[in-house]
Amino acid sequence: MCSYIVEKAALVGSAKGRKGWMRIDTANVYYDHPYYSTLDHVLAIDFTNEGEGGRDRVAIELSADSARALVDRILAALASGQIAHGSLAPEKTLVAAE
Amino acid sequence: MAYYQGLQAEVVSYRAHKSDNGEAYYARPLRAGKFPGVVVIHHIPGWDEWTTEVVRKLAHHGYAAIAPHLYFREGSPGEAPDDLGARIRAAGGVADAQVMGDVSGAMTYLRAQSNSNGKIGVIGFCSGGRHTYLAACTLSGIDAAVDCWGGNVIVDNPNDLNDKRPVAPIDLTEKMSCPLLGIFGNDDANPTADQVNRTEAVLKKLGKNYEFHRYNGAGHAFFNHARDAYRPDQAMDGWRKVFAFFNRYLATSAASIAAE
Numbered sequence: 001m002c003s004y005i006v007e008k009a010a011l012v013g014s015a016k017g018r019k020g021w022m023r024i025d026t027a028n029v030y031y032d033h034p035y036y037s038t039l040d041h042v043l044a045i046d047f048t049n050e051g052e053g054g055r056d057r058v059a060i061e062l063s064a065d066s067a068r069a070l071v072d073r074i075l076a077a078l079a080s081g082q083i084a085h086g087s088l089a090p091e092k093t094l095v096a097a098e
Numbered sequence: 099m100a101y102y103q104g105l106q107a108e109v110v111s112y113r114a115h116k117s118d119n120g121e122a123y124y125a126r127p128l129r130a131g132k133f134p135g136v137v138v139i140h141h142i143p144g145w146d147e148w149t150t151e152v153v154r155k156l157a158h159h160g161y162a163a164i165a166p167h168l169y170f171r172e173g174s175p176g177e178a179p180d181d182l183g184a185r186i187r188a189a190g191g192v193a194d195a196q197v198m199g200d201v202s203g204a205m206t207y208l209r210a211q212s213n214s215n216g217k218i219g220v221i222g223f224c225s226g227g228r229h230t231y232l233a234a235c236t237l238s239g240i241d242a243a244v245d246c247w248g249g250n251v252i253v254d255n256p257n258d259l260n261d262k263r264p265v266a267p268i269d270l271t272e273k274m275s276c277p278l279l280g281i282f283g284n285d286d287a288n289p290t291a292d293q294v295n296r297t298e299a300v301l302k303k304l305g306k307n308y309e310f311h312r313y314n315g316a317g318h319a320f321f322n323h324a325r326d327a328y329r330p331d332q333a334m335d336g337w338r339k340v341f342a343f344f345n346r347y348l349a350t351s352a353a354s355i356a357a358e
Contacts, residue, residue, distance in 0.1 A: 003288075004142070004191040028188045033224070033319065035143040035180040040318065040327045046184045055173075057184055 006030045015047045015058040024058070026050045034061045043067035104128040105157040107150070112207040114166065115199025121175070122166040122204055123150050125157035132215035134241075134348035135208030137201055138165040139222030139229045141319075142191070144183030145169065148324055152221075159341055161348075162213055166204045168192055193262040197229050202237055209239075217241045217348040221340065222248065224319060228267060234278055235270035242347035244279045244340055247318055249288035251297055271300050277307040279343040281336045283316030283329075311339050 009027040016022075024047045034042040042061040048054040062070065107125035114120030123145070127133055136156050140149040145167040156163035169182040169192065186192055205218050219242040222230035227248020234243035245251075253259060253266035278301070282294045289297070294312065301308040313320065313332040320329040321336060 004187060006187055006190075008188075028184070030187065033141070033143055033325075035146060035183065038324060038326055040325055046188070048184075048188075054185065054188065055181075057181060059180070059184065 003030075003032055005032075011047070013047075017056050017058045019056060022049060022056060023052075024049050026054065031064070037061040039063055103158075105154065107154050107157065110164075110207070112164075112166070112203055114170075114203040115196045118171065120166055120200060120203060121170045122164050122207070123153050124162070124164045124207075125153045126162040126211070126213060127157055127160055131213065132350065133160055133162045133213050134215050134217040134219060134344065134350075135205070135211075136161045136163045136219040136221060136344065136348075137204045137208070138163055139197075139201065139220065139226030139233075140165055140168060141222075141224035141226050142183070142187065143180070144186075145179040148322055149223075152223075155337075156221075161219075161344065162208055162211060164204045164208055166200045168197055168200055190260070191262055194229070194232060194264070198233060198236055201229065201233050205237070205239060215348075215350045217350065219243065219344050219348050222246065223321070224248065225250075227251075231267045231278070232270065234276050235267060235273045238275065240276045242277050242279070242344055244281065244343065246281045246321065246336075247283060247286055247289065249286075249293075249318075251289065252293045268297060268300055271306065272304055274301075274304075274306050277343070277347055278309070279339065280308065280310040281321075281339065282310065282312050283318060283320050283332070284312050284314050285317035287318065309339075309343065311336065
């Protein structure tokens with residue numbers, strides 16, 4: 001059975017979708033039946049810009065194990081990268097209007 | 099006459115809930131005759147390719163079938179259904195009342211066609227199975243309903259009820275007005291085998307006309323050949339059960355429905 005359980009994460013960043021690059025402010029994260037994958041369940045993330053209506057998205061569907069491995073690699077990349085760049089700079093806050 | 103008969107499939111407009119101009123995928127046999135109608139209710143991920151395949155399968159077997167796009171209000175014509183599904187999910191889903199209005203509109207569309215034999219079935223998968231159970235309890239004019247692994251028919255946690263889904267379908271069972279076929283996998287996590295048993299107990303207690311089939315070695319969505327969940331033996335037997343059930347309650351003459 002599918003569910004409507006969604007975890008929302010506020011983001012500062014950008015993503016490339018079918019219309020090219022866009023700013024994103026939200027990730028909708030859920031574990032449910034996929035739309036495209038052949039897996040029974042996937043960890044899905046929809047990256048959107050809800051501030052601009054949330055109509056465009058960049059979507060991924062991952063197996064549970066690979067999603068956990070990705071979380072681990074993201075943390076590892078952040079740790080090594082921030083040391084390499086010699087900065088743990090304050091998070092940038094984007095200006096709302098371009 | 100050729101062994102296989104042709105069919106036509108197309109996207110049509112229909113009058114949906116609150117007279118909204120909805121879109122639906124519709125397929126019908128091309129040969130002359132009167133055919134039963136079947137409304138196909140898609141699952142939460144959306145109006146996907148597998149749903150259109152189910153519609154064509156029903157048309158191949160002699161039914162005029164229609165799958166309303168339950169998320170059409172979220173987008174513009176031509177937008178990808180999966181993107182609309184993502185928006186609906188982020189918004190907490192569609193309201194039961196709206197879905198029932200859309201299903202009712204699709205039934206009206208089928209009955210208005212010159213090929214209609216006047217009989218209407220409903221079949222739904224996953225959340226669409228739950229919607230089918232709801233339709234069997236709340237809509238008039240359904241002659242047969244098929245719930246394929248609909249979860250949350252029983253709601254054990256009252257906090258799972260909300261404005262969009264205010265009532266547990268099981269609590270409406272007394273109002274069920276048509277025969278119900280249930281198809282379930284015993285390895286499913288929602289509905290669990292225990293929940294299926296409890297649903298059956300309520301149907302039995304209330305004297306409803308129902309028929310449940312449970313499959314070992316199958317979980318959720320085991321008809322779906324696009325998923326690892328697909329179980330060919332169980333799925334083929336399940337489809338035979340579906341067509342036998344629809345034939346029993348929807349056919350007005352044996353000759354009107356193609357052989358399986």
